[in-house]
Amino acid sequence: MKRMLSWTVLFVLFASIGFGTTLMLANGAGLQEMLTQALTAQPGTLSASSAGEAAPQEQLPPPGPVPVNAVGRIDLVTTRQVVLESSGRISEIAVEVGDQVEAGDLLMSLDTTQLEWALEKAEINFETARLAFEKLGRQVDESDIALAEANLLSAQENLARVKAGYTPEELAAAESAAAAAWARYNELKERPTQAQIVQAQANLKKAELAVQAAQREYDKIAWLPESAATAAADNLQRATIDYEAAKAAYEEAIKPATQAELQSALSAAQQAQHNLNQLKEKPTPAELAEAEARVAAAEHALKQAQEGVDEADQRTAELRVRQAMIDLEQARLNLQNAQVLAPVAGTVLDISVELGQQGSAGTVVATLADLNDIELVANVEQRDIARVHVGQVVEISVYALPDEHFQGVVEKIAPVADSGASFVTFPVIIRLTDGPLELIRPGMTASANFMEGETATPEAQAEPTEDTSGQAESAEQAEGEGESTEADATATPAPSGGNN
Structure with missing residues (x-):
């Protein structure tokens, strides 16, 4: 009985093989197509078909190129340094770091005492030069000669005082100033x-x-x-x-006292000591030479008054008037520049001086910038830089603002790479165009996703782009649901058509 059963099984097996061979020869093209579909089908589709599902599964598109991503930092586009146009002591600081200012707002002021004196001296010099020039055009008379003689006498008396040196009162005042300055410095040093x-x-x-x-x-x-x-x-x-x-x-x-306080006190003490030493050394060669030069000039003026004025002297007097006029305008400008004004609107980033500090012309005292004028400097790896071009649209994510979406445009690509410790990157400057830009602060870290095939037009750069994050999320959700459906179809066999 068992032997008959074995022969029956073999007969059925060979009959099935023969039937399949006949079917393949009769419909070879259809079988080849089925094999091709089976080999190229996605795992979820093949599993569903083998499970007996009637509806064919949609095939997923082949994966595209890996997008270009880079990480960078938010930077200010420009900063504006404010410099002193005049020299002097800082007497007022009207702003603090972080303040918003408009163009023309007061930032700080200088002590104007010395500048006012300089202006008054320039006015006197100009008036003196003008009168001297006008006087040359008049006939020299006895009064001019008398005045020249008086000036010569004054210059001679000044020369005598210079040769005599300092007075006891001047010495006492200088010694007192030096002692007070050193006492102040020692007090700060021992605090x-x-x-x-x-x-x-x-x-x-x-x-x-x-x-x-x-x-x-x-x-x-x-x-x-x-x-x-x-x-x-x-x-x-x-x-x-x-x-x-x-x-x-x-x-x-x-x-203890700050280093700035100690340095300021030490400078004041050294200056007072220098003044005392100079006083004790009077008359200096320079002072003696100046006094003697005044005498010589007075003698020349007296001689000129007695002999009359030639054309060269008149030309010299005219040039002195012009020089005095220039000095006067410069003194007025220096006094005007004692008020340091904001050259542009923006935020105060830094104040480089302290109250009471002595500053010279050209010293940088503050830094301003527009915090809304920002850019992203992204470091793109060398293997991806060929896929980045100026005008390309960039999706930006700021790490400190995970719930916000930003967009920008590639504005500049560095021609030379930055060589790091383990990789080479090219700095790419991205101008931010869309999103809540007021939330971004310089120094924040951000990532950039360069959109291949998308180039911003002037209109697109001017108008905010639509937020496609919801569409992206919907596509990702649909893709996830499709993968879940395919996984379920693979794991769960299709029900059979009837009961055997």
Whole structure:
């Protein structure tokens, strides 16, 4: 019986093989197509077909090129440095770092005492030169000769004073100024004093004991439900506040003088000492030469008054008037520039000077910038730089603002790469065009996704682009649902058509 069953099985097997061969020969093209579809089908589609599903599954498109991504930092497009146009001591600082200013707003002021004196001196020199020029056009008379003689006498008396040196009063004033300046410097250098430290320590200890006493009283009733509203709780709070204040005062008392204070005091002391030394060395060769030159000039003027004026002297007087006029205009401009004004509107990024500091013309005293005029400098790897071009649209994500979406346009590509420790990148400057730009701050880190095939037009750059994040999320969700459906079809066999 078993042997008959074996022969029956073999017969059925060979019959099936023969039937399949006949079918293949009769319909070879259709079979080839089925094999091709089976080999190229996605795993989910093949599983669903083998499970007996009637509807064919949609095939997923082949993957596209990997998008170009880069990481960079938000930077300011431009910064504007503010420099002193005149020299002087800073007497007022009207703004702080972070303030918003408009063009023409006052940033700081210089002490105008010296500048006002310089202006007055320039006015006097100009008027003197003008009168001298006008006088040359008149006939020389006896009064001119008398005036020239008086000037010569004054110059000779000044020469005599210079040769005599300093007076006792001048020496005493210079010594007093030097002593006061050195005393100020030594006081700053030795700060804090022992007395200040002891007093601050005592106040801190007193406050600490008060806190401990208030804490003990509060601990006695802390178990009560209404303990927070008791007088003991109030006393503990006040004692704690007093302790914090005493602690802050102690830390301030033991703090030494700043380096800027020491440097300023030392400079003042050295200048006072220099003035004293110069006074003791009077008359200096320069002072003596100047006094002698005044005498010589007065002698020449007297001789000129006695002999009359030639054409060369008249031309010289005219040039002196012009020079005095230029000096006067410069003095007026220096006084006007004592008020340092904002050259542009923006935010104050830095103040480079302190109140009371001496500044010279050309010194940078502040830095301004428009925080809304920003750009992203992204570092694109060398393998991707060929796929980046000027005008290309860029999707931007700022790490500090994960819920916001931004867009920009490639504005500039560095011609030379930056060689890092392990890779080479090209800096790409991206101008931000769309999104809540007011939320972005310079220094933030951001990532850029360069949209291949998309180039911004002038109109697109001027108008904000539509937010496609919802569409992207919908596409990703649909793709995820499709993958889930295919996975379910693979895992779950299709039901058979009938019961066998």
